[in-house]
Amino acid sequence: MKSPATETVRRFPILWLVAGFGLWSLTFLxxxxxxxxxxxxSWHMTDHAFGLSLQRIVLVTLALxxxxxxxxxxxxxxxxxxxxxxxxxxxxxxxxxxxxxxCIIFTFGPVVALSPCH
Amino acid sequence: xxxxPEPDSDAIRLHHALATIWDTKPGLGRLAAVNHTVLGRRFMxxxxxxxxxxxxxxxxxxxxxxxxESAFLGPDIYNQVFTMHGTVMMFLFAIPMFEGFAIYLxxxxxxxxxxxxxxxxxxxxxxxxxxxxxxxxxxLFGAAPDSGWFMYTPLSSSTYTPGIxxxxxLLGITFVEISAMSAAVEITVSILKLRAPGMSLTRMxxxxxxxxxxxxxxxxxxxxxxxxxxxxxxxxxxxLPFFDPLRGGDSLLWQHLFWLFGHPEVYIIFLPAAGxxxxxxxxxxQTRLVGYGAIVVAAIAVGFLSFGLWxxxxxxxxxxxxxxxxxxAASALVAIPTAVQIFxxxxxxxxxxxxxxxxxxxMIGFFVVFVMGGLTGVMLAMVPFDWQAHDTHFVVxxxxxxxxxxxxxxxxxxxxxxxxxxTGKFPVHHLSxxxxxxxxxxxxxxxxxxxxxxxRGMPRRVHSYPDGVGWEWLNFLSSVGGFIxxxxxxxxxxxxxxxxxxxxxxxxxxxxxxxxxxxxATPPPSYAFASLPxxxxxxxxxxxxxxxxxxxxxxxxxxFTRNGWMExxxxxxxxxxxxxxxxxxNSTFLPLYTAIATGAFVLCLLFKLxxxxxxxxxxxxxxxxxxxxxxxxxxxxxPLPIGNGLDLPIHYEVDRPPSWWxxxxxxxxxxxxxTSLLFGVLFxxxxxxxxxxxxxxxxxxxxxxxxxxxxxAAPLLARSGIAAAQRSGSAFMPHVLAxxxxxxxCLILVWLMATAIPDPTTHAYLAASFVxxxxxxxxxxxxxxxxxxxxxRQHAGYVSARRTLDLRIGKLWHDYTAxxxxxxxxxxxxxxxxxxxxxxxxxxx
Numbered sequence: 001m002k003s004p005a006t007e008t009v010r011r012f013p014i015l016w017l018v019a020g021f022g023l024w025s026l027t028f029l030x031x032x033x034x035x036x037x038x039x040x041x042s043w044h045m046t047d048h049a050f051g052l053s054l055q056r057i058v059l060v061t062l063a064l065x066x067x068x069x070x071x072x073x074x075x076x077x078x079x080x081x082x083x084x085x086x087x088x089x090x091x092x093x094x095x096x097x098x099x100x101x102x103c104i105i106f107t108f109g110p111v112v113a114l115s116p117c118h
Numbered sequence: 119x120x121x122x123p124e125p126d127s128d129a130i131r132l133h134h135a136l137a138t139i140w141d142t143k144p145g146l147g148r149l150a151a152v153n154h155t156v157l158g159r160r161f162m163x164x165x166x167x168x169x170x171x172x173x174x175x176x177x178x179x180x181x182x183x184x185x186x187e188s189a190f191l192g193p194d195i196y197n198q199v200f201t202m203h204g205t206v207m208m209f210l211f212a213i214p215m216f217e218g219f220a221i222y223l224x225x226x227x228x229x230x231x232x233x234x235x236x237x238x239x240x241x242x243x244x245x246x247x248x249x250x251x252x253x254x255x256x257x258l259f260g261a262a263p264d265s266g267w268f269m270y271t272p273l274s275s276s277t278y279t280p281g282i283x284x285x286x287x288l289l290g291i292t293f294v295e296i297s298a299m300s301a302a303v304e305i306t307v308s309i310l311k312l313r314a315p316g317m318s319l320t321r322m323x324x325x326x327x328x329x330x331x332x333x334x335x336x337x338x339x340x341x342x343x344x345x346x347x348x349x350x351x352x353x354x355x356x357x358l359p360f361f362d363p364l365r366g367g368d369s370l371l372w373q374h375l376f377w378l379f380g381h382p383e384v385y386i387i388f389l390p391a392a393g394x395x396x397x398x399x400x401x402x403x404q405t406r407l408v409g410y411g412a413i414v415v416a417a418i419a420v421g422f423l424s425f426g427l428w429x430x431x432x433x434x435x436x437x438x439x440x441x442x443x444x445x446x447a448a449s450a451l452v453a454i455p456t457a458v459q460i461f462x463x464x465x466x467x468x469x470x471x472x473x474x475x476x477x478x479x480x481m482i483g484f485f486v487v488f489v490m491g492g493l494t495g496v497m498l499a500m501v502p503f504d505w506q507a508h509d510t511h512f513v514v515x516x517x518x519x520x521x522x523x524x525x526x527x528x529x530x531x532x533x534x535x536x537x538x539x540x541t542g543k544f545p546v547h548h549l550s551x552x553x554x555x556x557x558x559x560x561x562x563x564x565x566x567x568x569x570x571x572x573x574r575g576m577p578r579r580v581h582s583y584p585d586g587v588g589w590e591w592l593n594f595l596s597s598v599g600g601f602i603x604x605x606x607x608x609x610x611x612x613x614x615x616x617x618x619x620x621x622x623x624x625x626x627x628x629x630x631x632x633x634x635x636x637x638x639a640t641p642p643p644s645y646a647f648a649s650l651p652x653x654x655x656x657x658x659x660x661x662x663x664x665x666x667x668x669x670x671x672x673x674x675x676x677x678f679t680r681n682g683w684m685e686x687x688x689x690x691x692x693x694x695x696x697x698x699x700x701x702x703x704n705s706t707f708l709p710l711y712t713a714i715a716t717g718a719f720v721l722c723l724l725f726k727l728x729x730x731x732x733x734x735x736x737x738x739x740x741x742x743x744x745x746x747x748x749x750x751x752x753x754x755x756x757p758l759p760i761g762n763g764l765d766l767p768i769h770y771e772v773d774r775p776p777s778w779w780x781x782x783x784x785x786x787x788x789x790x791x792x793t794s795l796l797f798g799v800l801f802x803x804x805x806x807x808x809x810x811x812x813x814x815x816x817x818x819x820x821x822x823x824x825x826x827x828x829x830x831a832a833p834l835l836a837r838s839g840i841a842a843a844q845r846s847g848s849a850f851m852p853h854v855l856a857x858x859x860x861x862x863x864c865l866i867l868v869w870l871m872a873t874a875i876p877d878p879t880t881h882a883y884l885a886a887s888f889v890x891x892x893x894x895x896x897x898x899x900x901x902x903x904x905x906x907x908x909x910x911r912q913h914a915g916y917v918s919a920r921r922t923l924d925l926r927i928g929k930l931w932h933d934y935t936a937x938x939x940x941x942x943x944x945x946x947x948x949x950x951x952x953x954x955x956x957x958x959x960x961x962x963x
Contacts, residue, residue, distance in 0.1 A: 013692055014319065021422035028426050028444065033797075035441055040804040041955075059440075088320040088411045089692075095415045103419075103451055107426065110443035117438045 020100025158222025204267030229314025328393025403470030491519025512572025543621025563599025
C-alpha cells in the first residue's frame with residue numbers, strides 16, 4: 001500500500017521539482033533555529049565526546065541527516081514513474097535533487113568548523 | 119451576393135459573437151473592465167507613470183548630492199524623497215510592471231482566453247492604484263514616509279517618527295501588496311491550469327516557467343513583510359511593543375521579516391525579466407533556446423536559494439560566524455544558477471545567426487550591466503568585504519546595477535519587442551537607438567562613480583557631505599550621468615508615443631517568433647483567441663502566422679459561443695490533457711467598489727478612526743460575498759461539447775477547478791504569514807532583551823482545549839456535509855453545525871484575548887499572545903462565514919451530487935483554521951513554560 005505522500009507525488013509529479021530544495025529550505029530553517037536555541041542556552045559551552053560541544057554535535061548531526069535524506073530522495077526519485085519518462089521535467093527533477101545536495105553540503109558544511117556563537 | 123470567402127465570413131461572424139460577450143463596455147463601463155488585455159495595459163501604463171515619478175525623485179536626489187553641503191533640499195524633505203524613490207521604484211514600478219506584463223501576456227502565451235480570475239485582476243489593479251495614490255498624495259502634502267524604503271525600527275517607530283509618515287508607508291504598501299498577492303495566486307493557478315490542450319509542462323514556453331517560479335516566490339516572500347507591516351502598525355497604533363527592546367521586543371525582528379521579503383524581492387524582479395530575455399533572445403538569434411531544461415532547473419534553484427540570503431543585508435548586526443557562513447554561502451551559491459542562465463543565453467547567441475534590432479540592443483545592455491552588478495553582488499556576499507562596504511554608496515551602485523540591469527534594460531527590450539503586439543504598429547522612427555545609448559552611457563556615469571564614492575567611504579542615505587573629502591567630483595559626475603540617463607528615458611517615451619501615433623501596421627508574427635501570443639490578431643481582441651489551439655510540440659517552436667488564421671476561423675477548441683458564456687479550457691496540470699471548461703465572469707463594477715471600500719478602510723486606519731473603520735470593513739465583506747452571486751448553477755449540465763469531438767464538464771462540476779487551487783495557494787501564502795508570526799514569537803523569546811515578562815497569560819486548559827476541539831469539529835462536519843451532498847445531493851445541517859462550531863471557537867478565543875492576557879501593551883510576549891489568538895479568532899470568524907455560505911448554497915439549490923465545489927473550498931478553509939488554532943493555542947499554552955526556562959547567555963544569533 002502506498003503512503004499518502006507517495007500517492008500525492010504520483011498524482012502531482014511536479015512536486016519532485018521542489019523536493020530537493022524543499023529539503024534544503026527545511027534544513028536551513030532548522031539549523032538556523034537550532035543554532036539560535038543552542039546559543040541562547042549555551043550549548044556551545046558544554047563539553048561532550050571528543051571535546052565536541054553539544055551545539056556542534058547537534059548541528060553536525062542535523063546537517064548529516066539532511067545529506068542522507070537528500071541522497072535517499074534521489075534514490076527514491078530514480079525509481080519513480082517520472083524519472084522513467086526521461087522527459088524535460090523528469091531530467092530537471094533529477095538535476096534539481098542533485099544540485100540541492102550540493103547546496104546542502106556547501107551551505108551547511110561550515111557546521112564542522114566555525115565557531116557557532118561568536 | 120457576397121464576395122468574401124466563406125471561411126472569412128465565418129471568422130468575422132465568430133469575432134462579432136465573441137466580441138459582444140468579451141468586450142469591455144465604453145464610457146463608464148471601462149471602470150467595470152475585467153479583461154486581461156485591458157487591465158494588463160492599464161497596469162503597465164500606471165507602472166510606467168510611477169516610474170516617471172520615481173525618476174523625478176531620483177533627479178532631486180542627484181541635484182542635492184551634486185555638490186558638497188548643498189542647500190537644495192533640507193534633511194526632512196530629502197529623507198522623504200529618497201524613501202519615496204526606493205518605495206516607488208520597488209513597490210509601485212517594478213512589481214506592478216511585471217504583474218501588468220504577465221497579466222497581458224500570459225493567457226496569450228498559454229493559449230487561453232483570459233486569466234483564471236478576471237475580477238481579481240481588476241480588484242488588484244484598483245488596490246494598486248489607490249494604494250500608490252495614497253503614497254504620492256502624502257508626498258505632495260509633505261507627509262510621505264521618511265525612514266527609508268526598508269522602514270527600519272526603531273527609526274520608524276512612533277518614538278522617532280510620531281507623525282503619519284510611517285503609517286502612510288505601512289498601510290499604503292500593505293494595500294498595494296493585496297494586488298501583488300492576488301496576482302501571485304492568479305498567475306500560479308493560470309499557469310498550472312489554464313493552458314491550451316496538449317501544452318504539458320514540458321511544452322510550456324520558458325517564460326511561463328519563470329512566471330510560475332516568480333508567482334510562487336511572491337506567495338511565500340510577501341507575507342513576512344505584510345506581517346511585519348501589520349505588527350509595526352499595531353505597535354504604532356495600539357502600543358503593542360513587538361519592536362521595542364525596553365518591553366521585550368526587538369528591532370532585529372523587523373529586519374528579519376523585512377529582508378525575508380526584501381531579498382527574494384530582487385529575484386522576483388529579475389526572474390520575469392530573465393523570462394523575457396529567454397523568450398526574445400532565440401527570436402533574434404534565429405534558433406531555439408539552448409538549455410531549456412537547464413534554465414528551468416536554474417530558475418527553480420534561484421527561486422529557493424534567494425530565500426536563504428536575507429541575512430546578508432544584516433551581516434553587521436552582530437551575528438555569529440556560523441550563521442554568517444550559512445548566508446554567505448547561499449549568497450555566493452545563487453550566482454551559479456544565475457550564471458547558468460547567462461551562459462545558456464550566450465550559447466543561444468553563438469549557436470544562432472543573430473540579427474540586430476532594437477530589442478537586441480537593449481538585451482546587450484542588460485548583459486553588460488547585469489553581469490557587472492552580479493560580480494559586485496558576489497563581492498558583497500563575502501562577509502569581510504561586506505563589513506567594509508556596508509551602508510556605503512558601493513551598495514547603492516551594486517543594487518542599481520542589478521535592478522536596472524536586471525529589470526529596466528530587459529523591460530525596455532520587452533517593450534520594444536511586444537509593443538507591436540499591444541498597438542498593432544511597428545515603429546517608423548528610431549529614437550530608440552539614441553535613447554539606448556543615452557541610457558546606457560548615462561547609467562554607467564551615474565552609478566559606476568558610486569562604487570568609487572562608496573569605496574572612499576561615502577555613506578548611504580545622507581543628505582549632505584562635507585567639502586574636501588574627495589567625493590565631490592565623483593558625485594558631480596554621477597549627477598551629470600543621471601540627467602543624461604533621464605534624457606534617454608524621455609526619448610523612449612517620445613519614441614513610444616510616435617510608434618503608437620504614427621507606426622505602420624504589420625501582419626501576424628512580425629518578428630518571426632515561435633510563441634503563441636503572435637497567433638492572435640494585433641492589437642489583440644478581448645477574447646485573445648477565437649478558438650483554442652491543440653499544442654503538439656514545445657510552445658516556443660510554433661508557427662503563429664499559420665496557426666493564427668485557423669484559430670480565428672474557429673477551427674480549434676471552443677470556436678463558437680454558447681449562452682453568452684465566457685469560456686476557456688482548463689487542462690491537467692502535468693500532461694496538458696483537456697480537463698474541463700472554465701466559465702469566467704463578465705464585466706462588473708464589484709472589484710472597483712470593493713477596492714473603494716478597502717481604500718476607505720485603509721484611510722480610516724491612517725487617520726486613526728478605528729471604530730469608523732468597521733463600516734468600510736463590513737462593506738468589503740458584503741461586497742466580496744456579492745462576488746459569489748453570479749457564480750454557480752442550480753442545475754447540472756454534464757459534459758458539454760468543446761469542438762473536435764470532445765465533451766467536457768464545466769468547472770462547477772469537477773473535482774479540482776482553478777478556484778479550488780486558488781484557495782490552496784492563498785492558504786499557502788496565509789500559512790507563510792502565520793508561520794512567520796509564530797517563528798517571530800520564538801525569536802523574541804530567545805533573542806530579545808527584556809525577558810522574562812512581568813506577567814504571563816493564564817488561559818487555563820479548559821477553554822483553550824474547547825476552542826481547539828470546536829475548530830477541529832468544523833472540518834469534520836464539513837466533510838460529512840460534502841459526503842452527504844455527494845450521496846444524496848443535499849446536506850444542510852452539517853454546514854449549520856460547522857458554522858456553530860466555528861462561532862463557538864471564535865467566541866472562546868475572543869474571550870481568552872479579553873480575559874486571559876494581562877495588558878498586552880506591557881510586553882512583547884503578551885502582545886504576541888494577543889495577536890496569535892486574534893489571528894485564530896479571525897480565522898474561526900471567517901470560518902463561520904464559509905460554513906454559513908455553504909449552508910446557504912445548499913439551501914438555494916447550488917449544490918448537487920455533482921456540484922460540491924463551494925463546500926470543498928470551504929472545507930479547505932476549515933482544515934487550515936483547525937491547524938492554525940491548534941498551533942496558536944498550543945503556542946500560547948507553551949510560552950509560559952518556555953519563559954520558565956532560564957536563558958543563561960542571552961547571546962545574539
